[in-house]
Amino acid sequence: MKSRLLLFLLIAMNVFSNIYAQTETDPLKLGVIGLTHTHVHWILGREEIGDVEIVGIVEPDNELAERYAKQHGFSMDLVYPTMEKLMENSKPEAVAAFGSIYEHLEVVEFFAPRGIHVMVEKPLAVSLEHASKMKSLAEENNIHLFTNYETTWYPTNHEAYIMLKEDRVGELRKVIVRDGHKGPKKLGINEEFLNWLLDPKQNGAGALMDFGCYGANLMTWLKNGEKPNTVTAVTQQLQKENNPNVDDEANIILTYDDSNALIEASWNWPIGRKDMEIYGLTGVIYADNRNDLRLRIAEGYDGFQEESFKLEEREYPYNDPFSLFRAVIRNEIKLDKFALSTLENNMIVMQILDAALRSSKTGKTISLE
Structure with a gap:
């Protein structure tokens, strides 16, 4: 009985080590679009796990960006005034939108045709009309479109x-x-x-x-x-x-x-x-x-x-939106x-x-x- 338990623990530790090693060497390159939604502190203040790397932040309000840069210790070199400038200087695999709900459609319209996955804060859209357009864009361009709720x-x-x-x-x-x-x-x-x-x-x-x-x-x-x-x-x-x-x-x-x-x-x-x-x-x-x-x-x-x-x-990655987003994008998990x-x-x-x-x-x- 003890030998079986020991074997199980060794296997579990090995599986966890492999997952952790993979996330350390294969982080999701994430762009943050907007800073006006205070849920953005979720990603900016997130513990360093090694599974997500912020490769750029879009925020036209420079004073707001500088305030959060001081609070969370990120470099202003990561901040761009537009989504176009972000794409010129970095290559995100996915983006997380932290602007107004109305702006969700604009984010999907820009990134979906480029094959970049999108996660928005709840609710999905400002209206059913916007949501329907976002759904069509996501399906046409084969991207994941997530909605995050606390x-x-x-x-x-x-x-x-x-x-x-x-x-x-x-x-x-x-x-x-x-x-x-x-x-x-x-x-x-x-x-x-x-x-x-x-x-x-x-x-x-x-x-x-x-x-x-x-x-x-x-x-x-x-x-x-x-x-x-x-x-x-x-x-x-x-x-x-x-x-x-x-x-x-x-x-x-x-x-x-x-x-x-x-x-x-x-x-x-x-x-x-x-x-x-x-x-x-x-x-x-x-x-x-x-x-x-x-x-x-x-x-x-x-x-x-x-x-x-x-x-x-x-348990990881089901305890955090960014970890789960990465796992789904990497085909490590398929959600119902x-x-x-x-x-x-x-x-x-x-x-x-x-x-x-x-x-x-x-x-x-x-x-x-």
């Missing part, structure tokens, strides 16, 4: 998914997803980010787009790509002084043949949260945050047995069709968000074809 890397969401598929709570009936905080202005978000986040043209909407996309993404994954039959949305503007041009509160209801979902997106909550509740016929799964998960099995009318779990971070980052999933997300916007404006329930 919640993709939550161990709790993945464990909840496994529990659901293992029938731990019975057949799915309802999902509630809550994502929000007190609002961009109250959080003191920097001016460069705030300028486009509160602009309906650059961001598509307010909280509905910014946080509603999380629930649409997770529900599409849980339902394995099934589209909802109907979408109903109600939006409000509760902080007119802070968000004069966009909604800051959105509630979205999705209905399916055998289940439904409630997506709560808010810029009005005093405490930030990203959580999910999954209701089956026999129990409930609570993904309370990134690492805390609860499983309740029903007993009688309102009784239950509960297990609590404190989950470790996911409707995995959280995929184009297929996020096109359905955009259909849901488009319907939610139309519903909120008309006061009507929208049916998806």
Whole structure:
């Protein structure tokens, strides 16, 4: 028994060493397009693993670039004013877009015909029209087009998914997803980010787009790509002084043949949260945050047995968007069709968000074809 365990450990160490050595010698050459989305600190402040090399940064705002260069210690020699200048001076294999959501289409229009893979921050696009153009460009030029969500890397969401598929709570009936905080202005978000986040043209909407996309993404994954039959949305503007041009509160209801979902997106909550509740016929799964998960099995009318779990971070490369992006580009990993980052999933997300916007404006329930 001990000899078998020792052999297993040696094999595992050898496999890990080979993967690590490969990433050290074969890093993904990545371009960073834009610095106005503060999620860019994710890549700029990322621990040096050796699997990704930033070969250029596009940012026309020199003052912003210099500020971040001082903060993160990168050379201003990496910074270019345009995507054309980046291509003249470096050869990225992939790019990650950290500008406004409206600019995602422009990034794909420039890089897709050059065979360069693209990852954008959530949501995929500012509108369904933009998303459809991006999808066509990605498919015509055979590139990967990823969408990155913070919640993709939550161990709790993945464990909840496994529990659901293992029938731990019975057949799915309802999902509630809550994502929000007190609002961009109250959080003191920097001016460069705030300028486009509160602009309906650059961001598509307010909280509905910014946080509603999380629930649409997770529900599409849980339902394995099934589209909802109907979408109903109600939006409000509760902080007119802070968000004069966009909604800051959105509630979205999705209905399916055998289940439904409630997506709560808010810029009005005093405490930030990203959580999910999954209701089956026999129990409930609570993904309370990134690492805390609860499983309740029903007993009688309102009784239950509960297990609590404190989950470790996911293993490399499933713990980080840039590591996974590299692994997919290198054909080391093939994602399921409707995995959280995929184009297929996020096109359905955009259909849901488009319907939610139309519903909120008309006061009507929208049916998806």
